[in-house]
Amino acid sequence: MTTTATTSEPFSSAQAASTPTPLRRITQNFYVRRIAKALFTIWIVITIIFFLIRLLPGNPVEQYIARLIETQGMDYENARSQAAALFAIDLDAPLWKQYFDYLVNLLQGNLGVSLTSPGTSVASIIARFLPWTLFSVGIGLILSFTVGILLGLMMAYRREGVLDHTLTIFASVVSSIPNYLIGILLVVWLGVQWKVLPIAQMRGTMSPGVTPSFSLAFLQDALFHAFLPITTYVLTTMGTWMLSMKGSTVGTLGEDFVTVARARGLKDWRITTAYVGRNAALPLFTQLTIAIGFVVGGSFLIETLFQYQGIGYVLSGAIAQRDYPVMQGVFLVITVSVILANLLADFLYGWLDPRIKVG
Amino acid sequence: MAKNKLDWQTGDANDGRAPLSLENVHVAYNTRRGKVRAIRGVTLDLHAGESLALIGESGSGKSTLGLAIVRLLPDTAETAPGVITYRRNGREVDVLQLKPGELREFRWSECAMVFQAALNAFNPVLKVWAQALDTAKAHGWHDKDAVRRRLVELLEFVQLDPKRVIDAYPHELSGGMRQRVLIALSLLLNPQILILDEPTTALDIITQRTIIKLLRELKEDQGFTMIFISHDLAIAAELADRVATMYAGRVVELGASDDIFYRPRHPYTLGLIRAVPTVTGGFEQLFSIPGSPPDLVDLPKGCKFHPRCAFATERCKQEEPELEEVGPGHTAACWHWHEVEAELRRNPLHRGALNLTDVIAVDVEVA
Ligand SMILES: Nc1ncnc2c1ncn2[C@@H]1O[C@H](COP(=O)(O)OP(=O)(O)O)[C@@H](O)[C@H]1O
Ligand code: SF4
Ligand SMILES: [Mg+2]
Numbered sequence: 001m002t003t004t005a006t007t008s009e010p011f012s013s014a015q016a017a018s019t020p021t022p023l024r025r026i027t028q029n030f031y032v033r034r035i036a037k038a039l040f041t042i043w044i045v046i047t048i049i050f051f052l053i054r055l056l057p058g059n060p061v062e063q064y065i066a067r068l069i070e071t072q073g074m075d076y077e078n079a080r081s082q083a084a085a086l087f088a089i090d091l092d093a094p095l096w097k098q099y100f101d102y103l104v105n106l107l108q109g110n111l112g113v114s115l116t117s118p119g120t121s122v123a124s125i126i127a128r129f130l131p132w133t134l135f136s137v138g139i140g141l142i143l144s145f146t147v148g149i150l151l152g153l154m155m156a157y158r159r160e161g162v163l164d165h166t167l168t169i170f171a172s173v174v175s176s177i178p179n180y181l182i183g184i185l186l187v188v189w190l191g192v193q194w195k196v197l198p199i200a201q202m203r204g205t206m207s208p209g210v211t212p213s214f215s216l217a218f219l220q221d222a223l224f225h226a227f228l229p230i231t232t233y234v235l236t237t238m239g240t241w242m243l244s245m246k247g248s249t250v251g252t253l254g255e256d257f258v259t260v261a262r263a264r265g266l267k268d269w270r271i272t273t274a275y276v277g278r279n280a281a282l283p284l285f286t287q288l289t290i291a292i293g294f295v296v297g298g299s300f301l302i303e304t305l306f307q308y309q310g311i312g313y314v315l316s317g318a319i320a321q322r323d324y325p326v327m328q329g330v331f332l333v334i335t336v337s338v339i340l341a342n343l344l345a346d347f348l349y350g351w352l353d354p355r356i357k358v359g
Numbered sequence: 360m361a362k363n364k365l366d367w368q369t370g371d372a373n374d375g376r377a378p379l380s381l382e383n384v385h386v387a388y389n390t391r392r393g394k395v396r397a398i399r400g401v402t403l404d405l406h407a408g409e410s411l412a413l414i415g416e417s418g419s420g421k422s423t424l425g426l427a428i429v430r431l432l433p434d435t436a437e438t439a440p441g442v443i444t445y446r447r448n449g450r451e452v453d454v455l456q457l458k459p460g461e462l463r464e465f466r467w468s469e470c471a472m473v474f475q476a477a478l479n480a481f482n483p484v485l486k487v488w489a490q491a492l493d494t495a496k497a498h499g500w501h502d503k504d505a506v507r508r509r510l511v512e513l514l515e516f517v518q519l520d521p522k523r524v525i526d527a528y529p530h531e532l533s534g535g536m537r538q539r540v541l542i543a544l545s546l547l548l549n550p551q552i553l554i555l556d557e558p559t560t561a562l563d564i565i566t567q568r569t570i571i572k573l574l575r576e577l578k579e580d581q582g583f584t585m586i587f588i589s590h591d592l593a594i595a596a597e598l599a600d601r602v603a604t605m606y607a608g609r610v611v612e613l614g615a616s617d618d619i620f621y622r623p624r625h626p627y628t629l630g631l632i633r634a635v636p637t638v639t640g641g642f643e644q645l646f647s648i649p650g651s652p653p654d655l656v657d658l659p660k661g662c663k664f665h666p667r668c669a670f671a672t673e674r675c676k677q678e679e680p681e682l683e684e685v686g687p688g689h690t691a692a693c694w695h696w697h698e699v700e701a702e703l704r705r706n707p708l709h710r711g712a713l714n715l716t717d718v719i720a721v722d723v724e725v726a
Contacts, residue, residue: 264466274485
């Protein structure tokens with residue numbers, strides 16, 4: 001019926017909507033739109049940081065100038081030019097030029113120079129410490145998401161059973177404890193009381209003498225040192241995944257297409273994975289994008305607690321010593337990585353759910 | 360079994376024996392209020408190549424009976440006592456005793472069930488093709504090319520453009536198209552029996568007509584054996600060879616389509632027919648059955664229809680009637696079916712439900 005209707009009416013609106021111009025096809029493309037949105041968000045963040053650092057009263061540049069004058073007895077001009085060099089900005093240029101230079105600097109990866117370790121560029125600090133955070137947070141999130149989803153699925157299939165009740169209590173308790181408390185409890189129990197982990201040796205990101213390489217030994221060492229942060233990230237986020245997945249799965253199990261799949265005689269395994277599991281996990285991807293932000297933000301406390309030298313550790317040091325260029329750089333990098341992780345989650349979601357690419 | 364040919368003729372490989380027999384089938388749902396006795400002793404043979412309509416008000420147990428046959432009832436349902444015998448090529452099995460693996464193979468390849476035109480009969484994240492292939496593979500059919508050929512043929516049969524539909528996601532198809540895809544898919548494995556539970560409900564009238572036309576072709580040209588569930592008498596009349604009227608979980612009347620619609624012997628069937636709004640005979644009073652179906656947790660004594668029945672007597676309140684022969688191949692469960700016959704002689708049915716469908720068909724052609 002529908003097919004004959006469209007062929008007999010070539011100028012119907014349905015026809016027009018299904019064959020957009022090439023330009024519209026690109027701007028309506030799901031991936032293009034998501035990338036544009038991410039770039040736009042990054043630009044907003046960059047701009048906000050620029051104005052916060054330069055223009056607000058009591059901003060880092062002014063404070064630094066005041067400190068130089070106070071502690072080193074510098075005159076205002078000297079202090080001002082030193083601050084300008086450190087923050088990689090020209091304070092005498094008109095505002096639009098400062099802003100433009102700032103953007104160009106950023107594009108070139110120039111984030112200024114650290115105050116506390118002079119001569120070290122912020123970019124090099126980030127390049128050195130960021131990978132460890134991406135490594136530990138990434139593994140932590142992937143682990144907790146996967147395990148949480150599988151456990152939630154199991155709970156839904158065995159709901160009201162012993163396994164379900166036990167896991168529900170575990171999930172509720174664990175997801176209500178703050179992350180640093182879980183970290184402290186891990187140290188106290190595993191390291192001090194039961195002495196199952198050599199906490200002191202686990203500090204840092206690598207053992208002395210080990211250098212990064214693509215070898216199993218290095219990976220093992222890296223995982224050994226990242227064990228406690230990863231465990232903390234997993235424990236703090238997994239409960240939420242389990243409970244969400246359970247709820248979502250119970251809902252999906254009641255859907256008609258599951259009954260129809262059974263009527264079609266599909267194997268249980270196929271129904272559980274491709275029909276129930278996949279659909280039930282979809283809404284969780286939206287939550288994943290939020291969780292990424294929380295975990296990256298939380299790494300600040302956790303890395304400090306475990307002396308794990310990632311970007312959060314650098315940030316806490318920079319805050320303590322008022323190393324503004326480093327703070328600025330780290331904030332920027334954290335925001336950008338959260339936005340990029342969101343983009344990745346969006347793509348994954350778009351790939352898993354064909355419905356959201358429309359409209 | 361050559362699955363890639365359009366040879367869905369059932370044939371008569373059962374020496375004339377019914378491909379499906381229900382004997383004293385019971386279904387009860389355990390609920391907080393108590394046992395909902397949805398099916399209370401249904402005995403019924405489904406003949407090869409026939410189309411049997413189950414009619415009755417909503418809640419009379421039609422869907423429950425369909426689901427019981429493919430064992431898709433929820434865990435809260437109990438199906439005992441009862442025997443459901445399925446026969447093919449001289450072999451017979453009790454469906455209710457099938458082990459999980461056997462049951463899985465029985466579903467869809469022996470007996471396919473198409474559900475009420477629900478909007479989400481398909482997995483939203485898989486293309487039509489993937490879901491068809493899933494179905495074939497689950498039954499050991501791995502020849503992709505053959506599956507595709509068969510699917511194309513079936514989609515053409517249900518008047519869909521295979522090129523457009525095969526690689527579409529369910530949300531890209533309209534409700535009517537999806538229902539036709541589901542019907543096509545139900546024929547994929549050449550099942551012996553097809554159960555259709557209100558396949559046109561919730562669809563617009565034009566789409567309804569298309570689907571009914573399709574099912575008629577299946578029935579008349581392909582000789583398909585099917586159970587057709589509907590609360591719409593007009594549609595049932597159009598598609599059925601035989602009709603079973605259900606009330607409160609029992610078959611209360613069973614007979615050839617003409618017998619049921621022109622010579623009903625059960626007051627409930629008569630009430631259903633008189634309740635069909637008449638388009639032509641404007642002067643006949645529209646009749647509706649007073650009251651509502653009984654509470655299945657706490658059923659009345661005697662004939663379950665007696666609180667609503669104009670023919671009821673003291674006996675009806677005490678004893679429940681069984682199906683008895685009221686004509687050749689025609690049974691009814693009523694103590695007073697002779698009175699119904701007499702009443703029909705006094706006040707004949709000016710038109711059966713059959714006339715109504717003709718009117719709809721004409722209407723559609725005009726529009
Ligand atoms: N899952 C269920 N749990 C409890 N009662 C149910 C369930 N499904 C159906 N019923 C009850 O069983 C009776 C028969 O329902 P159903 O078979 O759907 O009737 P029909 O298809 O004729 O409308 C109704 O009274 C209904 O309320
Ligand atoms: S048995 Fe009695 S109450 Fe039941 S349908 Fe017949 S006349 Fe009515
Ligand atoms: Mg129903």
